[in-house]
Amino acid sequence: MSELPRIVDVEHLGGLALRLTFDDGLVRDLDLDPMLRGGVLEALRDTALFATAHVDEAARTVAWTNGVDLDPDVLHGNYEPATGAGPRVLPERRLKPAG
Numbered sequence: 001m002s003e004l005p006r007i008v009d010v011e012h013l014g015g016l017a018l019r020l021t022f023d024d025g026l027v028r029d030l031d032l033d034p035m036l037r038g039g040v041l042e043a044l045r046d047t048a049l050f051a052t053a054h055v056d057e058a059a060r061t062v063a064w065t066n067g068v069d070l071d072p073d074v075l076h077g078n079y080e081p082a083t084g085a086g087p088r089v090l091p092e093r094r095l096k097p098a099g
Contacts, residue, residue: 005076006060012051016044017090020062022076029090030075037084040068 009021016033036044043066044050056063063069073079080086 004073004078006072007055007062007075008060010053010055010062012053015047016050018053018062020075021095022072023060025095026076026092027095028075028077028092030087031090032070032087034085035070035081035087040066041084044068 005022005024005026007020008023011019013019013029015031016036017029017031019027019029021027032044032050035041044064049064049066052065053062054064055061056069059069059072061069061072062075071079071081074081074086077089
C-alpha cells in the first residue's frame with residue numbers, strides 16, 4: 001500500500017481559506033469555514049489565529065500556533081471527517097510532476 005499524500009506548503013488566502021500543496025502535486029484551495037464549528041476548532045474562526053497556519057513538519061499537515069492540526073487525508077479529499085462537515089473545495093489543480 002502506498003503512502004498517503006501529505007502537505008508540503010500552506011498559504012493563507014484570506015478569511016478562513018487556505019491553499020494547500022500536497023507532495024503528490026495536488027494544489028487545493030479550501031474554505032475551512034464549514035469545519036470550524038465547536039470544540040477546539042471554533043478558536044480558528046479568529047482570522048488572526050487562522051492566519052498563523054503553517055506546515056507541521058512532523059505530521060506533514062496544516063497546523064496553527066494554538067496546537068490544532070487537521071487530518072491531511074480529509075484535506076486531500078481521500079476521506080470524510082469522522083464528525084462534522086468537511087472543507088468546501090475551491091479551485092484545485094495538479095502541478096506538473098518534477099523531472
